[in-house]
Ligand SMILES: [Zn+2]
């Protein structure tokens with residue numbers, strides 16, 4: 001085979017690396033082997049991935065609950081790795097530097113939202129692990145403007161969940177409002193287990209609601225500072241100032257609305273949710289608000305990484321080898337672990353089978 005790279009380094013010609021790719025929605029990911037390393041275009045960096053978090057959004061992509069982008073998808077947007085190549089014009093980053101790549105992968109920079117500092121709402125934005133190749137892979141390209149420095153106190157597997165669970169959780173937490181003292185977290189998974197710690201350390205009371213009977217998640221919640229943890233179908237022990245919904249269950253919206261006091265907020269943090277059942281207007285009455293959180297801005301990343309560095313947070317990372325990405329997704333769907341799932345993506349160039357199903361791109 002000839003290598004189609006224009007000017008590949010000798011070592012890169014021989015490289016073989018793998019990614020877990022979704023070729024159609026609703027189908028398991030397939031392990032694919034690639035013969036050449038991706039070359040960073042101007043403004044991009046190539047990253048040798050060491051860990052990638054498994055987010056509920058990945059499940060929504062794989063399960064076809066988000067629109068299909070029209071090409072095979074390598075999921076994963078909680079990427080931790082080291083820069084292995086710099087494209088033209090990249091400044092302020094160096095080979096070997098550890099960085100994180102989040103969900104927001106590119107924005108236009110010129111629309112009304114981008115100019116207002118709300119790039120999370122840019123209608124032309126591209127997202128990592130959906131429109132852009134993600135981190136369920138040994139190597140990935142990223143726009144150099146959208147990578148973060150990571151707090152050194154966290155190892156690679158611990159740092160991965162900060163990049164979405166932490167960041168989106170942080171954005172939802174900020175939206176709860178500075179005056180919210182009693183905060184309910186509905187769905188105690190990767191995001192809630194991080195934000196519970198931030199909230200508790202900042203003097204808020206955390207009430208953790210889990211799937212009925214999920215005593216492992218309830219125990220983790222108490223250990224991380226929740227004053228109360230119980231089943232999501234139980235009544236709230238206190239009227240809440242805000243409720244953050246991390247579970248993709250629309251029926252929790254009216255439940256949470258009944259749990260918040262007048263003036264309180266219900267913040268829906270997921271990208272997808274089952275339909276919200278109808279409910280009587282009096283549950284919303286009293287200036288209660290329902291809001292959603294969409295994506296993140298780079299400023300959210302800077303702010304949250306500073307908080308994560310200061311606290312620091314205890315990260316419950318349940319690790320899987322990259323090749324077991326389907327198992328990790330299944331376990332997330334079934335709620336089989338407490339905390340966050342993380343794929344370990346160490347380069348396996350000595351260990352791969354004969355290349356098959358190689359994708360050339
Ligand atoms: Zn824009």
Ligand SMILES: [Zn+2]
Pocket residue numbers: 055056057058077103164165
């Ligand atoms: Zn995510």
